[in-house]
Amino acid sequence: xxxxxxxxxxxxQGRAExxxxxxxxxxxRVADDGIDALREKINxxxxxxxxxxxxxxxxxxPGRPTARLETESAQLHRELHSLQQAEAELPAARQExxxxxxxxQAAALCVQDAKTSAVPAPGAQDAGPSALPxxxxxxxxxxxxxxxxxxxxxVRTALQDGGAAMRRLSDRAARRHxxxxxxxxxxxxxxxxxxxxxxxxxxxxADVLALAKTGRIEPRLAAGMMRKAVEEGTLGKTVLxxxxxLLLSVLDQMQEEQTAPxxxxxxxxxxxxxxxxxxxxxxxxxxxxxxAHRAGEETGAVFGTKVAYLDxxxxxxxxxxxxxxxxxxxxxxxxxxEAAKTVWGGDGKAIFVMDPAGNMYASNHHVKGKFxxxxxxxxxxxxxxGEFEVHKGxxxxxxxxxxxxxxTAEQLDQMAHHLKSQGAADxxxxxxx
Amino acid sequence: MNAxxxxxxxxxxxxxxxxxxxxxxxxPQQLALxxxxxxxxxxxxxxxxxxxxxxxxxxxxxxxxxxxxxxxERIHRFLVKVASSLQGQPGAANKSLRGA
Numbered sequence: 001x002x003x004x005x006x007x008x009x010x011x012x013q014g015r016a017e018x019x020x021x022x023x024x025x026x027x028x029r030v031a032d033d034g035i036d037a038l039r040e041k042i043n044x045x046x047x048x049x050x051x052x053x054x055x056x057x058x059x060x061x062p063g064r065p066t067a068r069l070e071t072e073s074a075q076l077h078r079e080l081h082s083l084q085q086a087e088a089e090l091p092a093a094r095q096e097x098x099x100x101x102x103x104x105q106a107a108a109l110c111v112q113d114a115k116t117s118a119v120p121a122p123g124a125q126d127a128g129p130s131a132l133p134x135x136x137x138x139x140x141x142x143x144x145x146x147x148x149x150x151x152x153x154x155v156r157t158a159l160q161d162g163g164a165a166m167r168r169l170s171d172r173a174a175r176r177h178x179x180x181x182x183x184x185x186x187x188x189x190x191x192x193x194x195x196x197x198x199x200x201x202x203x204x205x206a207d208v209l210a211l212a213k214t215g216r217i218e219p220r221l222a223a224g225m226m227r228k229a230v231e232e233g234t235l236g237k238t239v240l241x242x243x244x245x246l247l248l249s250v251l252d253q254m255q256e257e258q259t260a261p262x263x264x265x266x267x268x269x270x271x272x273x274x275x276x277x278x279x280x281x282x283x284x285x286x287x288x289x290x291x292a293h294r295a296g297e298e299t300g301a302v303f304g305t306k307v308a309y310l311d312x313x314x315x316x317x318x319x320x321x322x323x324x325x326x327x328x329x330x331x332x333x334x335x336x337x338e339a340a341k342t343v344w345g346g347d348g349k350a351i352f353v354m355d356p357a358g359n360m361y362a363s364n365h366h367v368k369g370k371f372x373x374x375x376x377x378x379x380x381x382x383x384x385x386g387e388f389e390v391h392k393g394x395x396x397x398x399x400x401x402x403x404x405x406x407x408t409a410e411q412l413d414q415m416a417h418h419l420k421s422q423g424a425a426d427x428x429x430x431x432x433x
Numbered sequence: 434m435n436a437x438x439x440x441x442x443x444x445x446x447x448x449x450x451x452x453x454x455x456x457x458x459x460x461p462q463q464l465a466l467x468x469x470x471x472x473x474x475x476x477x478x479x480x481x482x483x484x485x486x487x488x489x490x491x492x493x494x495x496x497x498x499x500x501x502x503x504x505x506e507r508i509h510r511f512l513v514k515v516a517s518s519l520q521g522q523p524g525a526a527n528k529s530l531r532g533a
Contacts, residue, residue, distance in 0.1 A: 304439035
């Protein structure tokens with residue numbers, strides 16, 4: 001049996017090889033088959049099915065049997081699904097491979113170290129009782145320490161002087177235990193409730209978002225990171241115990257808000273148009289209907305002006321695609337939002353929606369009363385809607401800003417997952433609305 | 434069609450303004466974009482709806498567009514600023530609006 005460092009090294013080596021093989025094979029499949037090529041084949045097959053249902057004109061041979069065409073089409077659908085799944089798993093596999101490689105390096109050092117320590121150093125046996133045994137950190141401890149330091153560094157960078165919430169709490173602590181006449185004159189801090197509590201929550205939220213931006217992580221993870229920093233004493237050493245407890249409960253609340261099931265989080269379910277049942281097999285089944293108060297907008301009944309509702313052909317002009325981690329418009333040009341500008345805002349940001357099949361549509365053109373999120377899909381339910389900032393095809397940030405759909409946090413996660421599964425990375429996910 | 438529907442167009446704008454209390458009206462650039470994005474007839478509709486808003490501060494503007502996070506009073510002040518920038522703006526933008 002191998003001793004632990006060697007066993008760990010061997011296990012990591014095996015995993016790295018597995019991941020490398022998977023990545024290589026999937027990349028080859030995507031390059032050979034190509035999702036777009038498969039889609040095209042399916043379209044042709046479906047057209048053939050539609051044609052075969054029509055009677056052949058006199059003098060022409062009958063079309064191919066529909067059943068056979070349907071079997072072929074189903075086979076293509078399965079191939080497409082399998083390829084999409086494999087492609088979706090690629091970013092996670094790459095990330096895991098990077099982590100495994102890091103751990104491999106550390107494990108290699110441990111293996112080397114173990115070999116060295118297995119051979120007694122000259123004179124080691126004579127070291128006597130004065131040579132006290134020293135604790136050697138395990139690989140897990142080393143990695144945990146590294147992670148803690150990295151997180152502490154993000155907290156220090158994002159939250160200058162501890163951040164706005166912590167400054168507020170430190171100020172309260174100073175008033176409770178004044179060390180100067182000026183502090184004494186300000187009196188004891190008032191109870192943290194009502195508007196005071198709401199304002200404090202706003203400060204915590206701003207700090208969490210700053211952390212999310214600096215660490216390039218989702219806000220719920222940032223809330224968890226801030227909580228950990230408070231528990232470990234990186235933050236909040238000087239605050240009052242009850243305020244520290246309050247801060248932890250606010251952070252818990254924020255994490256819960258971000259991770260609760262979508263049904264519970266869709267506080268506006270009752271204000272939407274009736275849900276439309278989706279057929280089985282859609283890639284992103286968490287879809288929301290448009291807000292009911294916007295119904296009839298295409299007739300001028302809402303804004304006075306008529307909101308454009310695109311048909312299937314028109315919406316193709318707005319379809320955007322990810323390729324090698326970059327976003328392209330329908331003409332094959334790198335998508336860019338720098339020129340986006342309207343009377344009512346939207347500077348540097350485009351509006352987007354994603355339908356339940358994962359098709360994305362976007363436009364720099366957002367004219368109130370004329371062209372909205374609902375325009376792309378003619379008011380149909382969407383799997384995601386919001387605004388994003390894209391520079392030369394590189395997605396910089398996404399949000400769920402949409403007055404037409406009021407999307408849930410889970411839907412923004414769907415969009416983020418979709419983008420990441422196609423190679424986009426390092427973009428900010430702004431859950432604020 | 435209810436002529437007041439046009440009011441929802443400027444009403445939608447308030448959520449894009451960082452500080453509605455500090456808003457001083459549409460900039461010349463915004464006025465130019467207004468002409469780019471809306472027909473003269475539509476601009477006339479917006480102006481008429483804004484005129485109604487100016488004259489009826491007690492109207493429930495907040496109810497016209499659910500989700501607005503401002504008081505009715507603040508929304509009214511905002512609409513008055515938009516209306517005055519549309520009417521009082523000298524130059525090409527205003528001429529075009531008058532001619533619309």
